[in-house]
Amino acid sequence: MxxxxxxxxxxxxxxxxxxxxxxxxxxxxxxxxxxxxxxxxxxxxxxxxxxxxxxxxxxxxxxxRGFKVRPNKTQKRPLADDEQSKKIRSLWLTLHDLGAVRDPSEAALVKFVLSMTKVAALQWLTATQASRVIENLKQWQQRVTRASNSHEGTV
Structure with a gap:
């Protein structure tokens, strides 16, 4: 056979x-x-x-008989790899390194972007929306950096 x-x-x-x-x-x-x-x-x-x-x-x-097919979690959408998405991800990880972001995961980043833009994936952001996210992250980074620099002077 x-x-x-x-x-x-x-x-x-x-x-x-x-x-x-x-x-x-x-x-x-x-x-x-x-x-x-x-x-x-x-x-x-x-x-x-x-x-x-x-x-x-x-x-x-x-x-x-009751079985429900669920999507396979391993078949995730590939990461957005355009320049703006890379910049967003880089700023997010920098904020994590500075201690401002607890969860550095892509899922946490997507949640942040969703709350800001109502768009559920970096791939779907328009250039304008991505720019807004980048600027927001840059300003957040500046605030964190200023705060940590002002605390270094006090002992």
């Missing part, structure tokens, strides 16, 4: 079905009984033996 050709979508569906089984607390016997009882699968009791359309049918059956 030869193995089915490697289809990335097929492998993704099999992984998703296994996630659904785990989240629905289905042990192996229950899962195999569900497969055996489904019409159109010709008595198959393993996802490894199923075609993509049949894998989709199994996934639909698991959804009917």
């Amino acid at each position: 030869t193995a089915a050709p490697s289809n990335p979508n097929r492998l993704r569906l099999i992984k998703l079905i296994h996630v659904a089984r785990r989240e629905l607390c289905m042990d192996d016997d229950i899962y195999r009984l569900m497969l055996a009882g489904m019409t159109g699968l010709d008595g198959a009791t393993s996802s490894a033996n199923l075609s993509v359309p049949n894998l989709l049918r199994v996934l639909e059956q698991l959804k009917q």
